[in-house]
Amino acid sequence: MAAEVLRLLAESDQTVAVAESLTGGMVACELTAVPGASRSFRGSVTAYATELKHRVLGVDAGLLAAEGAVNAQVAGEMAAGVRRVLGTSWGIATTGVAGPDPQDGQPVGTVFVSVDGPEGRKTVPLRLNGSRAEIRRESARTVLELLSSQLRKNARGQDTEQIGGI
Numbered sequence: 001m002a003a004e005v006l007r008l009l010a011e012s013d014q015t016v017a018v019a020e021s022l023t024g025g026m027v028a029c030e031l032t033a034v035p036g037a038s039r040s041f042r043g044s045v046t047a048y049a050t051e052l053k054h055r056v057l058g059v060d061a062g063l064l065a066a067e068g069a070v071n072a073q074v075a076g077e078m079a080a081g082v083r084r085v086l087g088t089s090w091g092i093a094t095t096g097v098a099g100p101d102p103q104d105g106q107p108v109g110t111v112f113v114s115v116d117g118p119e120g121r122k123t124v125p126l127r128l129n130g131s132r133a134e135i136r137r138e139s140a141r142t143v144l145e146l147l148s149s150q151l152r153k154n155a156r157g158q159d160t161e162q163i164g165g166i
Contacts, residue, residue: 001144002030002037008151009040014089016147018044019057019082021069021095022111026140042086047078053095057081068104070096075112076123083116090117090150092143096126098135109135113143115150119157122150 009016018027028044031037045056050069053059058081059074067074075095083091096111097103109130114123124146128135 003034005144005148006034006040015040015042016090017042017082017086017088019078019093020046022098023094023136023140042088045082070104070106072112072123075114076121079114079116092147094139094143099132111139115147
């Protein structure tokens with residue numbers, strides 16, 4: 001999936017940055033494992049500690065205090081924040097509970113992934129089962145899949161504009 005995302009980004013001369021919490025750098029690792037990733041991958045922020053989500057990525061402190069870090073709006077703000085901080089076309093983010101214990105009143109397996117790009121933001125809630133490692137892997141795979149879907153959608157929209165579509 002990482003290779004597909006990077007191909008789509010390169011074809012449209014766009015870039016991506018990653019904000020990660022529960023995945024701890026796993027998404028960035030997947031992207032940088034692909035030869036030529038530097039053409040489109042700008043960097044990442046692993047904001048594992050809640051205060052870093054606010055201080056580095058600009059997530060609303062009131063939201064974090066009221067809802068905790070495992071929240072759809074937090075994921076969206078993380079994606080927007082990393083996009084802004086690293087100056088990219090797209091920002092993607094993961095936040096959630098991989099276990100072994102619940103966090104912020106959320107059970108293990110509660111995850112939110114988000115993509116923020118030129119056409120807006122999309123955040124997806126996940127309820128995952130499995131071990132800590134499996135939850136982290138599935139979260140990383142899903143956020144890359146979500147970005148791939150948004151990139152394909154964005155490319156179709158640009159094609160329609162170029163050929164005088166509706």
